[in-house]
Amino acid sequence: MxxxxxxxxxxxxxxxxxxxxxxxxxxxxxxxxxxxxxxxxxxxxxxxxxxxxxxxxxxxxxxxxxxxxxxxxxxxxxxxxxxxxxxxxxxxxxxxxxxxxxxxxxxxxxxxxxxxxxxxxxxxxxxxxxxxxxxxYRFPPRSEVVPLIAADLRAVLAGGGTPILLAYALGRGQELMKLLEPHGFELALAPALHAMVKIYEEQGVRFGPYELARPGQTRGKVVLVPPHASTSQLVLQAQRPVLIAATGWARDGAPPYRADRSYALSDxxxxxxxxxxxxxxxxxxxxxxxxxxxxxxxxxxxxxxxxxxxxxxxxx
Ligand SMILES: [Zn+2]
Structure with a gap:
């Protein structure tokens, strides 16, 4: 056919x-x-x-x-x-x-x-x-992976660092926002990701609190950034940034996107x-x-x- x-x-x-x-x-x-x-x-x-x-x-x-x-x-x-x-x-x-x-x-x-x-x-x-x-490429259930990511984010924040969660602006980013919602982090979103969240909301998807991330003003927050923006001012001006990726490619060993570490979570x-x-x-x-x-x-x-x-x- x-x-x-x-x-x-x-x-x-x-x-x-x-x-x-x-x-x-x-x-x-x-x-x-x-x-x-x-x-x-x-x-x-x-x-x-x-x-x-x-x-x-x-x-x-x-x-x-x-x-x-x-x-x-x-x-x-x-x-x-x-x-x-x-x-x-x-x-x-x-x-x-x-x-x-x-x-x-x-x-x-x-x-x-x-x-x-x-x-x-x-x-x-x-x-x-x-x-x-x-x-x-066998991924653990999200019920196992998300608590590990959340614990990592908490540890980075507790140490005075800024966790930068690398996630695609469309799809992965919104999924992570929902998955992390029960953990109560303050979320700051890179502009591209923020724009897509607005369209999700127009389509009826509801999110917890979040804000548009601004360079130099991300202390104490989890910052969601698309992988291609891992060297943007948002990251460069963050206090002791730690880059964490959520991707299926985490199964390959070395973290992708110049991340410090990665977790196997994919769409x-x-x-x-x-x-x-x-x-x-x-x-x-x-x-x-x-x-x-x-x-x-x-x-x-x-x-x-x-x-x-x-x-x-x-x-x-
Ligand atoms: Zn796709």
Whole structure:
């Protein structure tokens, strides 16, 4: 039902899925920078539409609630399912004749504090995001990780330092705010993160107290900063800054983003969740986006056809 032409394409409906280039008709799974674009006609959830417009300006978007079928032409209809990744993130299920295709976009199965729980959608053909498709990317439950992060933040503050929590401005940052809410920290947010929090609030997500972080005025506070801003004035002017990252890449050993230390907390599925998705969805064929060759080997050992999505260059 689909083909790879530098991007993921469903020819019957002339519909592109998360294309990296400007297209006439595109489904956008969520509002992270590597998924959005100024396409002519876009299908997305209401929250993704709001986040996209905040980042890109006015766009022609058909906003779809989860679970509602929509005819997209060429004998194809589609509906969206929650992906559990960030606010608004959706998987798309496309049906044509007797064939059912699911494209997950970025997803995570563990419960999120800021978005709807992910669905596992039974299908014939599964195109899935596999960023952490290696066995050593098994993440502990958040109920174990968050108390460790909170204890670390408290220890830094008690020692007169300023904990700088490195988290993406869209998604991870808001999730950490909610996860840390019961611990009662004073939170100061970098401007990019603060701007996205405002859109989450417009979409109905509620947060505890927080403020916009100002350079030199962060003493006694936990400061949330996007990783790319780890050398910004907010960090440079903080009193004895200690950089702490929350990311799946923490499993690789040395902390990423020049952080002093890191904790395994991600908004992507870990290895076990990837396998669970395939086991429950029972697709005939799996096509992987991102990740490692060995995840496909794990699927093939289980008798499942698995291929990188980029290898699918012939239309069916
Ligand atoms: Zn994403």
């Amino acid at each position: 689909f083909v790879w032409r530098d991007d993921l394409h469903v020819p019957a409906a002339d519909l592109w899925l998360d294309p990296g280039h400007r297209k006439a008709r595109a489904f956008v799974s969520h509002a992270h920078g590597d998924h959005i674009g100024r396409h002519q006609q876009i299908w997305a959830t209401k929250a993704t539409a709001a986040l996209m417009r905040a980042r890109l300006g006015p766009l022609q978007i058909t906003e779809l609630p989860f679970g509602e079928w929509c005819d997209v032409g060429g004998g194809c209809r589609l509906r969206l399912h929650p992906a559990g990744h960030i606010l608004g993130a959706a998987q798309v299920e496309i049906v044509r004749g007797s064939e059912r295709l699911v494209y997950t976009g970025d997803f995570r199965l563990e419960r999120s504090e800021t978005c709807e729980p992910a669905a596992i959608v039974p299908c014939d053909v599964l195109v899935m995001e596999c960023t952490f498709g290696r066995p050593h 992507h599925a870990d290895f076990d969740e990837l396998l669970r998705y395939v086991t429950v969805a029972r697709p005939r064929e799996v096509y992987t986006v991102h990740g490692f060759d060995e995840f496909r080997d794990h699927l093939r050992e289980r008798g499942i056809f698995a291929s990188p999505v980029t290898a699918r260059v012939v239309a069916s």
